[in-house]
Amino acid sequence: MIASVLSPLGILVLEREPLRMGDFPGQLYEWVQDAGGFAAVGLFVYVVVLLTSRVAVGEDTNRKSALLPLVLLCAGLAGLCYLAAAGLYVTDRINAPAEPPPANPNEKRPPKPPTELEKWTNHAIFAGGLVSLVGFGLPFFRDVSRLRARRIWALARLSLKEAVRRKVLWVFLAFLLIFLFPPKWFFPIKPEDEVRTNVSVIYWAMTPLLLLTLALLASFSIPTDIKTQTIHTIVTKPVERFEIVLGRILGFTLLATGVLGVLTALSLLLVWASNPAQDAKEESFKARVPEYGELRFLGGSADFKGTSVGREWEYRSYIAGGPRTNERAVWIYRDNLPAGLAGKPFVPCEFAFDIFRTTKGEENKGVYITLTFVAWPWGDPLRPDPAVKQQFDDAVRGVNLNSQPDDVNAAEDWRRLDAAAEKFGFYEYRSKEIVDYHTFDVKVPGGLFKAALNGQPPEVNAPGQPSVRQPRLLVLVKCESRTQFLGVAKRDLYLLSSDGSFAWNFFKGAVGLWLRLVLVIAVAVACSTYLSGVISFLVTIFLFISGLFQDFVQSLAENTSVGGGPAESLVRLATNKNLTISLEPTATTAVAENVDVVFRWFLRRLLNVLPDVDRFNWSNYVAEGFNIDGTDLLLSALVLTGYLLPWAVLGYYMMKSREIAS
Numbered sequence: 270m271i272a273s274v275l276s277p278l279g280i281l282v283l284e285r286e287p288l289r290m291g292d293f294p295g296q297l298y299e300w301v302q303d304a305g306g307f308a309a310v311g312l313f314v315y316v317v318v319l320l321t322s323r324v325a326v327g328e329d330t331n332r333k334s335a336l337l338p339l340v341l342l343c344a345g346l347a348g349l350c351y352l353a354a355a356g357l358y359v360t361d362r363i364n365a366p367a368e369p370p371p372a373n374p375n376e377k378r379p380p381k382p383p384t385e386l387e388k389w390t391n392h393a394i395f396a397g398g399l400v401s402l403v404g405f406g407l408p409f410f411r412d413v414s415r416l417r418a419r420r421i422w423a424l425a426r427l428s429l430k431e432a433v434r435r436k437v438l439w440v441f442l443a444f445l446l447i448f449l450f451p452p453k454w455f456f457p458i459k460p461e462d463e464v465r466t467n468v469s470v471i472y473w474a475m476t477p478l479l480l481l482t483l484a485l486l487a488s489f490s491i492p493t494d495i496k497t498q499t500i501h502t503i504v505t506k507p508v509e510r511f512e513i514v515l516g517r518i519l520g521f522t523l524l525a526t527g528v529l530g531v532l533t534a535l536s537l538l539l540v541w542a543s544n545p546a547q548d549a550k551e552e553s554f555k556a557r558v559p560e561y562g563e564l565r566f567l568g569g570s571a572d573f574k575g576t577s578v579g580r581e582w583e584y585r586s587y588i589a590g591g592p593r594t595n596e597r598a599v600w601i602y603r604d605n606l607p608a609g610l611a612g613k614p615f616v617p618c619e620f621a622f623d624i625f626r627t628t629k630g631e632e633n634k635g636v637y638i639t640l641t642f643v644a645w646p647w648g649d650p651l652r653p654d655p656a657v658k659q660q661f662d663d664a665v666r667g668v669n670l671n672s673q674p675d676d677v678n679a680a681e682d683w684r685r686l687d688a689a690a691e692k693f694g695f696y697e698y699r700s701k702e703i704v705d706y707h708t709f710d711v712k713v714p715g716g717l718f719k720a721a722l723n724g725q726p727p728e729v730n731a732p733g734q735p736s737v738r739q740p741r742l743l744v745l746v747k748c749e750s751r752t753q754f755l756g757v758a759k760r761d762l763y764l765l766s767s768d769g770s771f772a773w774n775f776f777k778g779a780v781g782l783w784l785r786l787v788l789v790i791a792v793a794v795a796c797s798t799y800l801s802g803v804i805s806f807l808v809t810i811f812l813f814i815s816g817l818f819q820d821f822v823q824s825l826a827e828n829t830s831v832g833g834g835p836a837e838s839l840v841r842l843a844t845n846k847n848l849t850i851s852l853e854p855t856a857t858t859a860v861a862e863n864v865d866v867v868f869r870w871f872l873r874r875l876l877n878v879l880p881d882v883d884r885f886n887w888s889n890y891v892a893e894g895f896n897i898d899g900t901d902l903l904l905s906a907l908v909l910t911g912y913l914l915p916w917a918v919l920g921y922y923m924m925k926s927r928e929i930a931s
Contacts, residue, residue: 280621280708281559281760281895282584285883288904296904298395300911303877305398307915308405309347311922315405316344336407343404350397354390361386409918412511420508424516425523432486432524463545464553465892468775471536472888476782479529480789484809487521487793489802510924514917517794525786533779537772556769556896559619560607562600562744564759567651569595578625578754585623585756590636590748598757602721602742607766610718614687615674617765618642618744621708623756635702637749642713644694644721645739657693664689671698673712683714691716700749713764718742769896778891780902784909785885789813791913792880795920815875816882826872834865880912 288296319337361384383391491513545554566575566586573596575586588596610616624636643650647657665685672682690696691714698711726739744762748755789809796805815822824830833841840852840861852858884905887897 280619281890281893282758283760283889287898287901288884288908290900290904293904293907296908296911301398301402302391302394303398304911304915305347305395305401306877308918309351309397309401311919312340312344312347312401312405315408315922316340336411339407340404343400343407347397347400347404350393350400354393354397357386357390357393361390406918409921412509412921416509416512416515420512421516421519424508424513425520428490428517428520429524431490432521435486463543463549464540464894465549467540467543467545468553468778468892469888471540472778472782472891475529475532475536476785479525479782479786480813483521483525483786484789484793484806484813486524487517487790488797488806488809490517490521490794491797492800492802492805511921514794514798514920514924518791521790521794522787525790526783529779529783529786533776537775540775553892553894554771555894556771556774557894558766558769558896559760559763560602560605560610560766561760561763562602562605562742564757565599565601567595567597567599567745575757576754578756580625585758585761587623587625587754587756588746588748590750590753590755592749592751594748596747598746598755600744600746600759600762601740602744602764603738603740606718606722606741606764608722610764610766611715611722613715613718615712615715616718617710618713618762619708619710619765620703620746620762622703622746622761624703624705625754625756626752627754628752635704636753636755637700637702638755639700639747639749640698640711641743641745641747642690642696642717643743643745644690644717645726645741646694646720646723650743650745653695661689661693661695664692671700675712687714687716689716690714691719694720710765771891771894774897775891777897777899777902778887781885781887781905784906785813785882788880788882788885788909788913792916795916795923798920799923799926812879813882816880819876819879819881819883822872822876822879826869826876828865828869833862834868836861836864836868881908884908 319340364386566573566588568575568588575588575598576596577583578587586598588594588598618640620640622638641650648654668682668685669679670686672679672686674683676683686696694717696714696717701709701711703709721742726741728736729739746755746757746762792812793805793809796808800808821830825834828834837852837858840846840857844852846852852861887901890897
């Protein structure tokens with residue numbers, strides 16, 4: 270079978286794109302809207318406290334009178350912005366034309382472009398959120414100037430010493446050491462899966478044990494100090510209460526950093542010491558730097574987006590096979606081709622596709638595909654200039670078109686293919702046999718990338734569309750086998766730019782776990798400033814676990830889940846209605862739909878509180894042997910900072926208002 274002679278490589282399956290620098294402005298815009306909404310509520314409460322209390326919490330009268338005009342000004346401006354947003358929203362809803370209900374209630378409609386009133390509504394909400402953040406954060410940022418690093422460091426060292434003396438840390442670590450040893454020492458594993466399985470088990474074991482340990486320590490630290498009254502010796506000294514919060518967070522973060530660093534280094538040594546098989550080294554013992562293109566489809570219509578074959582997982586779309594099929598999967602490379610590819614003798618193109626069979630008796634056979642690489646000088650990949658096509662055919666006449674550079678007996682054929690690819694900007698590998706979910710590679714001549722990167726592609730003017738620049742490179746995949754369908758996704762095909770260090774990538778994968786540990790520590794400490802240890806722990810774990818199911822919660826909030834919301838689902842259950850059948854327009858249905866509207870509003874507010882936990886998980890990159898992008902790491906750290914900043918402000922106010930010592 271062909272699977273036995275495969276070169277074991279890897280494919281990364283991602284259902285959500287990593288963060289890029291271009292995403293930062295939009296992320297910041299949404300953060301100001303979401304965090305500003307909660308800040309507006311806090312600002313209203315703070316204004317009520319300032320106006321009704323004789324002395325603001327923990328402040329003298331002079332400082333209160335100096336702060337009151339600014340806070341009132343911010344509250345007034347925020348109120349005007351939100352009133353304007355409400356007026357714009359209502360006006361837009363009144364003027365919006367009624368939409369007919371879809372024939373299929375589960376039909377996915379394309380998102381509508383925002384109207385002008387919707388855009389101005391979002392701008393008004395952004396302005397209100399920004400002003401609310403300033404007003405609510407004024408006392409916080411004023412007191413930040415009074416913090417001293419020396420006092421915070423002293424409290425952090427105290428927290429670190431207390432955590433080390435507690436036995437709960439060492440009990441969890443003792444359990445964790447068992448999972449760090451290579452799994453192949455305990456049960457048989459396929460040779461090519463040794464590194465992948467080992468890395469997955471290591472991260473799988475470290476994540477829950479470290480998270481639970483640090484969550485327990487952080488949740489019970491301040492409540493325990495208050496219960497034993499040891500905190501009285503601190504708050505009676507010239508120490509800001511918020512310094513206690515920061516000291517606890519810093520101390521536990523240092524503990525998490527030290528423990529995670531040691532465990533990561535030990536795990537890496539054990540991976541090396543396990544002496545993985547050569548197949549495993551070729552597949553996962555590296556850090557590939559792939560270059561992905563933008564996936565599009567060509568078919569019978571201009572809006573062809575691939576065929577659905579009825580599989581529940583809609584990650585891949587399918588193209589029909591056959592010698593005469595006009596369906597193609599196309600990967601488009603515009604300005605994301607690294608200039609260094611032009612200096613290489615060849616560039617590997619690696620790919621792995623799914624096969625959907627419609628003919629019995631074909632299960633154990635491979636499927637044939639043709640890969641066509643077209644640089645911009647070639648022109649239209651499906652309708653090239655006949656004269657240029659004839660010149661290319663003359664240049665490669667008598668050549669084995671499927672020659673590869675590692676074939677020493679076809680060195681002259683490869684040289685001629687490389688020269689033709691550089692001159693014409695065209696290369697094609699025909700009838701490549703593939704099987705389900707195995708990764709293959711085709712080495713593309715470096716001359717093709719010289720042609721693609723040389724000069725500036727011309728602009729293409731489509732009727733009724735703005736002019737766009739022609740892509741530098743297209744990769745077209747065609748299924749040659751009759752009655753078969755080929756399933757493709759964006760990351761199922763990539764150009765291998767280079768290989769990085771597995772060890773460095775392993776430590777970068779641990780950074781994702783470190784970010785999640787910081788998330789749990791900060792939230793637990795912030796909650797413990799006012800709640801008991803048990804409640805703080807439960808709240809932290811609830812938020813973290815709910816963050817793992819954020820996509821499901823979002824589908825409920827956006828009404829894209831099958832069967833509607835809970836009230837509508839209850840009606841379907843009571844009336845024995847199928848999920849795909851529209852409900853009759855009765856009073857019960859109207860009540861259920863209105864209840865679901867309120868339910869979805871609360872879910873959208875909950876989404877603003879839930880952390881995006883999956884954003885900080887890169888263990889699949891390490892296990893599959895793909896490089897973790899530094900930009901994604903940096904932006905994810907900024908996302909975490911933005912999520913924790915409101916928690917820090919909340920912890921500041923709760924610690925400030927809590928009665929600790931007389």
